[in-house]
Amino acid sequence: RELIAAMRTLASQLAAYCDHWRARERLGSREENSKELSALEEGFASLPDGVIVQDAQGNVAACNPKIAQIVPGLSANQLTGQYPIPAEFEPCFEDGARWSAETAPPLRTLRSGEAVREAVVCFRLSDGENAVVAINCQPLQREGEERPYGVVSSFTDITERRNSEARIAHLAYHDELTDLPNRALMNKHLDLALARARRGGLSVALLYLDIDDFKLVNDSLGHDVGDQLLRQTAARLDEITRATDLLARQAGDEFMLVLTDLPTEDSVDVAGKVAQQVRRKLEAAVTVADAEFQLGVSIGVSIYPRDAEDPEQLLEHGETAMYQAKDAGRGGHAFFTPGDFDPLERLSMTSQLRTALEREEFELYYQPLFDLSDGRLSGAEALIRWKSPSRGLVPPLDFIPLAEDTGLIEPIGDWVIEAVCRQAAEWRRADLDPHLSFNVSPRQLRKENLAHAICDRIGAHGLDTTQFTVEITETAATHESSGVSPILSELTQAGLRVAIDDFGAGYSSLGRLRELPVQTLKIDRAFLYQVPERKEAASIVRAILHLAAGLEMRTVAEGIETEEQLEFLKAEGCSHGQGFHLGRPLPAREMTALLHAQRSLSESRPEASESPAPPVQPADPVPARQA
Structure with missing residues (x-):
């Protein structure tokens, strides 16, 4: 807001100065004009942002030294849209639009006579980094005239601000210790995964992981060693996580792995095999602070829609299954099966099997x-x-x-x-x-x-x-x-x-x-x-x-x-x-x-076929749960 106010002041000063310059010129008082021009140029040069002034044809009338620091290698004419920008700078707007004479904010203002507020453009710099620049444009207009006789544009480097915003957003959804997604991001991921599964008739599996006896590590070797072990555990789990799945840290020594887009007929089998793979991966010896560890992990598995109807229930049942795995002796995995722990349910299913x-x-x-x-x-x-x-x-x-x-x-x-x-x-x-x-x-x-x-x-x-x-x-x-x-x-x-x-x-x-x-x-x-x-x-x-x-x-x-x-x-x-x-x-x-x-x-087909035949598929195969 302060910058826009300063630009408006500058624009009015420039407009007044131009009128004043013409009047003085007619009267022949050039000495006073020179003093006013000098004062104006000093103020122009001291502005904290890059500023470019253009005439009605778009030609650059003036620019301050700061403009050369905004995107090194680009001229004032290129930044106004008067000349094309080389492809290596890859300029584009936040909405994906490319930079051109039609989209450049200063020229848009000249054509429309309307101010442009906070047009954000990303430029590629020579060192491979990006410069994020906010552009504000104010038309120069005399009272009673519709068409501007010029435009003043400011260019503000907001790269650090955007990086800070990105860091804050990242911290809001990622675990600080392991940099894995946290519970908040996992909840969003689960919402989307279950919605997609409902539409496609698919399944989602949640593997709820808890490292066995991790408290002993913290108590005997200290929290620094425990933190290093957690980071290594996260890295090893990440190695076996598909791009379509999500690995998250719940808290402490608990991790969660979400397997998405699973065929319902195969979901139990796939989840069980991935649980075995996780156990094998973590059972391999790892050295931290000159100490060798072989981690045991208890894994609870719950599956949508088999065990739960929503993300909350899926998480709750995954945790329950994890404790069932611990009760069974640790170092294993268990599916959420409440019937296994309910004698009446077990008796009922046995009776139904006999009837079946x-x-x-x-x-x-x-x-x-x-x-x-x-x-x-x-x-x-x-x-x-x-x-x-x-x-x-x-x-x-x-x-x-x-x-x-x-x-x-x-x-x-x-x-x-x-x-x-x-x-x-x-x-x-x-x-x-x-x-x-x-x-x-x-x-x-x-x-x-x-x-x-x-x-x-x-x-x-x-x-x-x-x-x-x-x-x-x-x-x-x-x-x-x-x-x-x-x-x-x-x-x-x-x-x-x-x-x-x-x-x-x-x-x-x-x-x-x-x-x-x-x-x-x-x-x-x-x-x-x-x-x-x-x-x-x-x-x-x-x-x-x-x-x-x-x-x-x-x-x-x-x-x-x-x-x-x-x-x-x-x-x-x-x-x-x-x-x-x-x-x-x-x-x-x-x-x-x-x-x-x-x-x-x-x-x-002839017996000696030149190329292998593709597998024959029936029309509309009926899904079936796989043993």
Whole structure:
């Protein structure tokens, strides 16, 4: 306001001086004119901001020395818009408009006769920094005249002011110690993420992290060491955070990781895999102040819309799950599952599972499996769904653990094998013959007659055992290898293939892996996270592929979600893959349509195709929760 007032005073003084100069000139009193001009020039030169005076044609009549300091390298004529500004200065306004003769504030004022207030322009300086300049323009007008006979413009360097404002804004939304987003920014991010998820039918996962026994660090080594450890923890977590996600510091030793835009069918699985990745990252030794630390972290996971309807509830349930993880022994992660701690809820779900078996409320979906060398559909994995009349579509992770604990997993597993064989027989009658895989639980693997039971079921439907693959978890395969190995040998001798599912998630012994009769390794989807953009993640997947090749095993990459991941896996020699980028899990009816489409494509294409065929996708695939 003071500057504008000074400009107005200066403008009126200039106008008066011009009139006075003409009158004096007519009277011939030049000596007094010179004294007035000298006084005016002294005042002009002492102004704290750059000032330019132009005539009615836009020509620069005068400017003070300060103008040369505003944007070094630019002349007064360029700053008024009379001449173009070189591209290296990259001048633009706050609204994104470019600097030109049409947009330059002094020339706008000359054309319109209206003052310009606080037009902010950013200029690139020769040292790479930016100069932020506020421009104010006041027309020079005589009373009774509409068109200005000139314009006076001030140029104020507000770079430091804007930097201060930016620093204040940054501090308002970032943690001072780690420079991570704080709770306030995370709340805004969550609001936007949930709104986007509602519109797109997606999910958002919140991982609530608490470092175990961190108080001991502060108490024994002091808060300075504790602060250094927190900064290193923030940096390590940031390394595994996707650009679309948000890592924030809640307070003390608590951090939060928000995973956005997750397919609802896959949200539980993805969140669990990221939690494992976080634990592995923080468990690696780190040295601070000559002391070596191995951090344990307890992680609570809550998911929208599975566990919460709004950001507040999502945070509350994430914290509850974190304490549930601590109660379970620390150094692990837990999903928000209130039913696990409510005996009545547990009893109710057990009863409903028994009823579901009797009423056949279960249904199989089929995840397409593709040969990555030519893009052909090579088979499918059978995945169970529970369509509960009271609960809706229940994710497998919400009922399979309970089924394991109660022993119901055995009849459920038997139902799966029977349903797979029944569907395979139906497809064979339609002249469709896909290779199918199904999962067998650790509890089922303890049954000595498992191999005979599976083979008898396959034979009863007139099917060939070579059409099937039995998938077992890495933990079951290696931790109980002495009991499992004979059963796997029986399955292999009978003609079935055996695959280790989620390889890499169970920290298996490679020695035991080598001894098992296994033909396929399915790479855990967690390892594809940030592949290929992160070199470390890509190196791990590459190592697994080389390991499988050395053991003469086929590889299947799970959870392929991007074209970049697909191209990386093909280049590295991965033979097969599945994931949402290739095909979502489908009910039997839609899987049948996909199989017919693949067969038609194969029949219409010559055997020696010049280029790989793209994966066949059904129209409007039905989303399904993935086991």
